[in-house]
Amino acid sequence: MARPDGPPLLLVGTDYRLAPLELRERVALSPAETEELLVALLARPSIGEAFALSTCNRTEVYLAPRDERDEETAYRELLDLLFLARAPELGQPGRLYVQRNKEAAHHLLSVASGLESMVLGEPEILGQVKQAAGIADQVGAGGPVMQHLLRAAIEAGGRARRETGIASGAVSLGYATVELAKNIFRELEQCRVLILGAGETAKLVARNLLERGARKLTVANRTPERLEAMRRELPTIETLPFDQRVEALAGADLIVVATGAEEPVLTRRDLSAAMAVRGSRPLLVVDLGVPRNVDPGAAKIGNLFLHTIDSLQNLIERNLKRRREEVPKVEELLGRELDRFFSWYKSLDAEPIVAELQRQAEEIRRRELAAAYARFPAETHGDLDRLTRSLVKKILHHPSARLRDAEGENTAARLAIARDLFRLDSRTDPTDGTEE
Amino acid sequence: MEPGATRRRECYDPPPMETFLSVGVVLLPLAYLVVTAAYGFLFFSGAANERRWAAPALLGTLAFHLVYLVVLAYRWHQFPAATVAQALSIIAFAIAVVYALVEWLGRERSTGFWLVGLVFFFQLFSSLVGRPVPPDLARFKDGVIAIHISLALLGYTAFAIAAGYAFLFLQLYRDLKGGRFSTFFGRLPPLEALERMMLGALGTGFIALSGAVFSGILFAQREFPAVWHRDPKIIATAAIWLLYGAALALHRLRRWQGKQTAIVALTGLGAILFSLFAVNFFFTDFHGFL
Numbered sequence: 001m002a003r004p005d006g007p008p009l010l011l012v013g014t015d016y017r018l019a020p021l022e023l024r025e026r027v028a029l030s031p032a033e034t035e036e037l038l039v040a041l042l043a044r045p046s047i048g049e050a051f052a053l054s055t056c057n058r059t060e061v062y063l064a065p066r067d068e069r070d071e072e073t074a075y076r077e078l079l080d081l082l083f084l085a086r087a088p089e090l091g092q093p094g095r096l097y098v099q100r101n102k103e104a105a106h107h108l109l110s111v112a113s114g115l116e117s118m119v120l121g122e123p124e125i126l127g128q129v130k131q132a133a134g135i136a137d138q139v140g141a142g143g144p145v146m147q148h149l150l151r152a153a154i155e156a157g158g159r160a161r162r163e164t165g166i167a168s169g170a171v172s173l174g175y176a177t178v179e180l181a182k183n184i185f186r187e188l189e190q191c192r193v194l195i196l197g198a199g200e201t202a203k204l205v206a207r208n209l210l211e212r213g214a215r216k217l218t219v220a221n222r223t224p225e226r227l228e229a230m231r232r233e234l235p236t237i238e239t240l241p242f243d244q245r246v247e248a249l250a251g252a253d254l255i256v257v258a259t260g261a262e263e264p265v266l267t268r269r270d271l272s273a274a275m276a277v278r279g280s281r282p283l284l285v286v287d288l289g290v291p292r293n294v295d296p297g298a299a300k301i302g303n304l305f306l307h308t309i310d311s312l313q314n315l316i317e318r319n320l321k322r323r324r325e326e327v328p329k330v331e332e333l334l335g336r337e338l339d340r341f342f343s344w345y346k347s348l349d350a351e352p353i354v355a356e357l358q359r360q361a362e363e364i365r366r367r368e369l370a371a372a373y374a375r376f377p378a379e380t381h382g383d384l385d386r387l388t389r390s391l392v393k394k395i396l397h398h399p400s401a402r403l404r405d406a407e408g409e410n411t412a413a414r415l416a417i418a419r420d421l422f423r424l425d426s427r428t429d430p431t432d433g434t435e436e
Numbered sequence: 437m438e439p440g441a442t443r444r445r446e447c448y449d450p451p452p453m454e455t456f457l458s459v460g461v462v463l464l465p466l467a468y469l470v471v472t473a474a475y476g477f478l479f480f481s482g483a484a485n486e487r488r489w490a491a492p493a494l495l496g497t498l499a500f501h502l503v504y505l506v507v508l509a510y511r512w513h514q515f516p517a518a519t520v521a522q523a524l525s526i527i528a529f530a531i532a533v534v535y536a537l538v539e540w541l542g543r544e545r546s547t548g549f550w551l552v553g554l555v556f557f558f559q560l561f562s563s564l565v566g567r568p569v570p571p572d573l574a575r576f577k578d579g580v581i582a583i584h585i586s587l588a589l590l591g592y593t594a595f596a597i598a599a600g601y602a603f604l605f606l607q608l609y610r611d612l613k614g615g616r617f618s619t620f621f622g623r624l625p626p627l628e629a630l631e632r633m634m635l636g637a638l639g640t641g642f643i644a645l646s647g648a649v650f651s652g653i654l655f656a657q658r659e660f661p662a663v664w665h666r667d668p669k670i671i672a673t674a675a676i677w678l679l680y681g682a683a684l685a686l687h688r689l690r691r692w693q694g695k696q697t698a699i700v701a702l703t704g705l706g707a708i709l710f711s712l713f714a715v716n717f718f719f720t721d722f723h724g725f726l
Contacts, residue, residue, distance in 0.1 A: 168622075169622060179622065180612070182626060183608065183612060183621060183622060183624075183626055183627065184612060184626055184627045184628060185626055185627075185628055186625075186626050186628045186629050186632075279690035280631075280687060280690055280692070280693045280694060282627060282628065282694075299613075302693050302695060303693045303694065303695070305612045305613060307615055308615075310615075311615030314615055314616070314617060315615075315617050315621075318617050
């Protein structure tokens with residue numbers, strides 16, 4: 001009997017769209033908890049393979065029931081083990097998503113590509129999928145179906161990022177600052193960065209700049225204690241007394257201002273004086289303060305690029321719009337990866353036939369070779385062996401590939417014809433037509 | 437039939453060569469248009485697939501252009517820069533070669549649309565001007581004039597490239613200054629790199645043009661001692677030379693920033709084109725060959 005179009009799959013999960021943080025954190029799984037859950041699931045007779053993915057925005061579990069009839073049992077067991085056991089409120093309608101077979105497979109590929117993320121196309125999710133796949137592999141929870149599905153998901157996620165613009169452009173204030181800097185300066189590593197402020201926003205931007213290669217970061221803040229705390233958190237930064245900030249302006253290429261000051265901490269005069277020293281070198285000033293920390297008049301200074309929270313939001317909006325425009329391309333790519341996954345699954349029908357065909361050919365080869373050895377000198381036997389192996393391999397290559405190729409129509413008919421042509425079902429010696 | 441030069445030239449008119457040149461003059465702008473479109477698609481859509489054929493298409497067109505120029509040189513038995521059409525075609529070819537090298541060395545394709553677009557316009561103007569019979573001037577055989585023409589073409593090529601980078605610099609500058617983030621933002625090399633490329637091209641162009649002016653004066657002083665300093669082409673070129681020289685000096689002295697220099701680079705290209713077309717066509721026959 002031919003296999004169904006795809007393997008039986010069941011997905012149960014919840015994410016930021018269906019459950020508030022308070023519920024999501026109750027069902028979130030640490031790596032150790034993920035291992036325990038997978039082991040517990042595999043102990044159930046209804047479940048053949050399992051995979052669990054847990055991030056701050058989602059917890060979802062994929063199951064491959066042993067049989068389609070086991071699906072309902074597997075579903076109940078999963079709810080009892082995880083979702084309802086930890087957060088009974090998830091039993092309310094609309095708190096969980098349940099998807100089956102092709103939809104479930106498509107969902108995993110979408111997740112890995114960043115299409116389901118809170119910030120469209122965010123890059124961390126692919127790493128999290130890989131990490132979760134590693135855990136499933138460690139505990140032996142992934143059989144052939146789950147392994148192939150995860151491979152397809154990781155491939156789709158990687159290709160989506162490489163071949164489309166789904167992850168292009170910054171979508172956070174920190175990375176938007178980095179993006180602006182990268183559009184002005186040739187090397188972020190050589191940029192001297194001055195940060196005024198040591199609050200959460202300043203820390204976030206400093207961290208993003210360091211992650212993207214900035215090496216020369218100096219931070220100035222009114223409160224020395226907060227400055228010291230920031231240095232403990234980011235040990236590579238240098239610190240500067242706040243009242244020396246104006247002297248430091250001329251030497252900086254990128255200035256980020258994020259203080260809680262009610263008045264501008266940098267005036268147009270300060271910046272004009274700095275630009276006079278800098279000559280033709282450009283200066284990027286990012287003012288993240290509300291109210292503004294930099295005199296807006298400074299925007300008129302030539303070669304000085306002053307950006308506020310509003311212009312950074314403009315950039316983020318533009319990048320998000322571009323990412324949304326890339327969704328159809330990613331969907332097309334996912335479709336192709338899914339087709340390959342389902343083709344692989346359908347090709348499993350052909351495996352016993354291909355194996356039998358190869359076994360039969362090998363048997364004939366050995367028999368004929370044994371008979372031929374007597375007629376050839378011993379030193380040529382090695383060459384004869386290699387020659388016949390190569391012949392058999394080449395002759396069978398195309399029929400094997402065609403049998404495994406589950407795309408197109410009449411797969412079942414093709415397999416039946418192969419069985420008949422090569423007499424694979426009967427214990428027949430195809431060389432002389434006699435039954436064994 | 438007139439005796440003399442015309443008859444001598446006619447005997448060098450092998451039909452296949454003429455046919456090739458007639459087809460080439462039409463095909464070249466079309467080919468550059470296709471290549472420009474490929475780079476444009478790459479620039480605006482960021483599509484990965486077009487990377488595979490934009491660069492090979494450019495290389496194919498360059499090879500065809502090279503053959504065209506070689507045939508042109510063979511056809512008239514002289515370096516193919518004796519008319520405005522030929523000079524524009526040489527400049528187009530040189531810009532395309534420089535861009536191909538920049539792309540190959542720097543793996544940088546984002547400026548392809550704009551620079552190959554510039555090549556297209558130069559070649560289009562060249563083809564529209566047509567293929568007038570170039571003058572068979574004895575002075576073309578002179579070594580000083582060969583240096584003069586070569587340096588002038590190198591200078592114009594460099595200034596055209598500088599103008600291309602200047603245009604891109606100004607677009608990105610405007611985006612960064614106004615916080616509007618148009619199509620250019622994020623798709624070009626950083627502002628500093630564009631400025632450096634523009635200044636590099638301007639410097640190269642200025643040195644080459646200085647050499648061209650100097651060798652031209654040497655030659656003109658020898659051949660036309662009484663009239664050369666009144667020639668509109670020479671006056672226009674001197675003005676262009678001064679304009680570029682002043683811009684480079686002011687930038688060097690840190691009085692000017694990239695924006696002002698970029699504006700001059702664009703203005704300079706306009707002046708060069710004016711000098712090539714208007715001065716040559718309407719004001720002078722002293723520089724009748726170019």
